Amino acid sequence: MPKKCYFIDTSALFKRYVKENGSDLVNQIFAEEADRFISMVTLTEVVSNIKRLVEIDNLINEDEFELIKQAFLGELGSGYLYTIEPGAQIIIKSMELCSDKYMTPLDAIQLATALSIANSKPIFLSADQRLNSIAELQGLAIINPAF
Numbered sequence: 001m002p003k004k005c006y007f008i009d010t011s012a013l014f015k016r017y018v019k020e021n022g023s024d025l026v027n028q029i030f031a032e033e034a035d036r037f038i039s040m041v042t043l044t045e046v047v048s049n050i051k052r053l054v055e056i057d058n059l060i061n062e063d064e065f066e067l068i069k070q071a072f073l074g075e076l077g078s079g080y081l082y083t084i085e086p087g088a089q090i091i092i093k094s095m096e097l098c099s100d101k102y103m104t105p106l107d108a109i110q111l112a113t114a115l116s117i118a119n120s121k122p123i124f125l126s127a128d129q130r131l132n133s134i135a136e137l138q139g140l141a142i143i144n145p146a147f
Contacts, residue, residue, distance in 0.1 A: 007114035022145030
């Protein structure tokens with residue numbers, strides 16, 4: 001039986017590092033024997049969202065920010081996550097997706113990246129219900145960890 005394959009967008013991955021509704025499900029997926037992919041743009045999105053918790057939401061301090069960021073970067077280095085660079089084909093596909101249905105540019109890049117995974121239709125893991133609906137229209141199975 002082939003390993004499960006997941007594409008994890010930022011809204012779901014964030015739950016791995018900050019306790020939110022759906023964190024338990026994301027942690028279960030990380031405990032599975034599975035391939036887990038993210039877009040390279042997710043690196044910036046995750047760090048930015050963690051920093052927002054310090055500077056905008058005042059929910060964590062700078063030391064906690066560094067600990068969470070290091071946990072995230074450590075998992076990247078340890079093989080828990082595979083990254084995919086958004087090259088020309090992904091950008092062109094993201095433009096096509098935006099032309100069919102309105103979505104933010106980063107959501108389009110996330111979805112185009114998921115669709116680019118060769119030899120597999122990944123399970124699309126996202127807490128963004130609108131993006132999940134569009135991913136489903138593109139033929140991907142979806143999981144919303146927030147529900």
